[in-house]
Amino acid sequence: MSFRHLRIVVSVVLLIAGSIVSSYAQEKSTLTIDELLVQAGKEIKFSPEKTTDTLSKLQAFQSQFNEEQRDRFYVLGASAFGFKGRHKERVELVRSIIDKVTNPDNKVRLLYQLSSGYTHLGEYEHALVAMNESILLLPKLKSQFAKMDTLQAAITLLNSLRAFDESLAYAERLVEVGNEDEKTSVKCVGVADQVEINLLRGERQRARAILPEAIRICDERGSMVISQILRALAAIDLIDSGNYLQGKGAGIPLLKEFLEVNKGSDYRTQLEEALARAFLNTGNLEQAEHYGVLSYQHAKSGNAVHLMEKTAETMASIKRAQGQYPSSLEYYEAALVLKNRVLDDQLHKNLAFQRVKFDTQDKANQMSLLEQKNKILAVERELEKKNNQNLWLFISLVVVILVVLSLWLIKTLQQKNQFRQFSQTDGLTQAANRMHFISFANDAFKMRTGSVSVILFDMDLFKNINDTHGHATGDWVLKAVSETVKTHLRKVDLFGRLGGEEFGICMPDSSQASALQLAERCRMAIAMIDTEPSGHMFSLSASFGVATVDGNGLSNFDETLEAADKALYRSKAEGRNCVNVFRQAS
16 A cells, blocks of 8 residues: 555544444444445435444455445545545545546546545646546446436536536436436436526526425435425525515524534525525624624635625625624625635636636547548558549548648637637726736836836726616726727737726836826726716716836836835825826835
8 A cells, every 4th residue: 555545544534533432343243344335325415424433433344345345435435525625635535546446337426526626626627627537437337326426526517617508408417317216316416406506597487496396306315415405595595585584484494404414514604694684684683693603604614715705795784784884894805805716716717617628629629530530541441452443532532631620720720819818808898807917017027128117097986886877887887998998008008907997007118207198098088988878877087006117116017016006096095086106205
């Protein structure tokens, strides 16, 4: 046994060890390995918290495992790591054994654990690779549960990537698998996925239509944990729809069930946050704070960034309703930081999805090309047998293959260019995104032969526009401002959206005076934008900050960006709708 394998096995022991030594000898004499594995399988399904002791008992029999028992033990161990939130150890455990597994059913179960673990660690490309590997094994699978693990891994990952159409197709396929045997919980998992996916994509009416049937199916098949989750989603939906009394009546008893079974679930945190909003909207601020604090603490302990953002916003609203404005502001600021993290993470997910999708398509094209080449070889051999009687046919086929190859090459180059443009451009404004802007600016500063200027500007009171006229109007403003500013730039300048309503301009070979003039032109142009096409009439303005590497004590991009930011904040402090230039204090 390798040192790495031994370290992972020891981790499993530490995870599942409990205070059971006194009853150990008796358990060994009364339960076989297979019986303990069956028991652990039931516990991980119905009451994950109880699996620890059973796996600890199984550890004593490890030297006696056959190949099938070994695989099942590692699947259960990886699943236990997942429920504990120890996803790095979960991934290491699976990687230590996956190459030794020959049974396709067991292999896809481990690939499910691997994909889920990578997803929680934010390593989305590895997760997608594991998912694709398991999908390729589907035709070889015999067990319903192996098929369920394979499809569920794909659904979980695609939901996190917001690829809801693809995940819903897999959920429907999972229901079809569940129909093959009405006694298993597979159909319950499939219909539960359909409910959650429809809620995530905003199809609430569709979700509500299938929710009662989903709960009935899960109850009939003994899948109490999934039934509990479905009822929690139903209670949250009631609260989201404004039915606060019904939502509270359904949600509070469910919290007690979560404490008894699966208390570390993210659904428990979501339910607590929804109850906090329900009490807030019905005027019970004490109970609102109670559930709000619980949800915020549980989101932090589970390191669920999207839940941390949501619970922080709820706590900010509660504190504001209580008149505790400093505390409310702190929660709002925390929510804003978390929102940026969520947006960055989603961008990371989207890029990973596009990269893997491109690689998969590229491999498919290569396979298609290889098949075409094999056909050519077969034709050549046939032509040789017929003494070149079909020479013209061969030439025609070669021409066709060359055309196909040329088209494939053109398509591949187009896909690469599209991917590069997608990775560098902000989808809303078509300006450079933050990552590309920073990369461009760093290069401009490194290769500069003269002055380089950075302009930062921020739309004034932009939140008021969103709150008063709606986010669609806010998006219109951002696009209109971007189109207006672009008309005033030189070809060498780069305009980028750095986040929210904040923008930047990098001006290579530009003096401070030139940058100041451009900033003033952009400020006046923004103030003159006609907002009537948006459907509303309101005024626009922006505050600018300018910084230049020209003897102000600035030497690189980071310092210049920070200096421009300071100048921008001085513009905000001086009443907004103005331009300030950074000057080093003497």
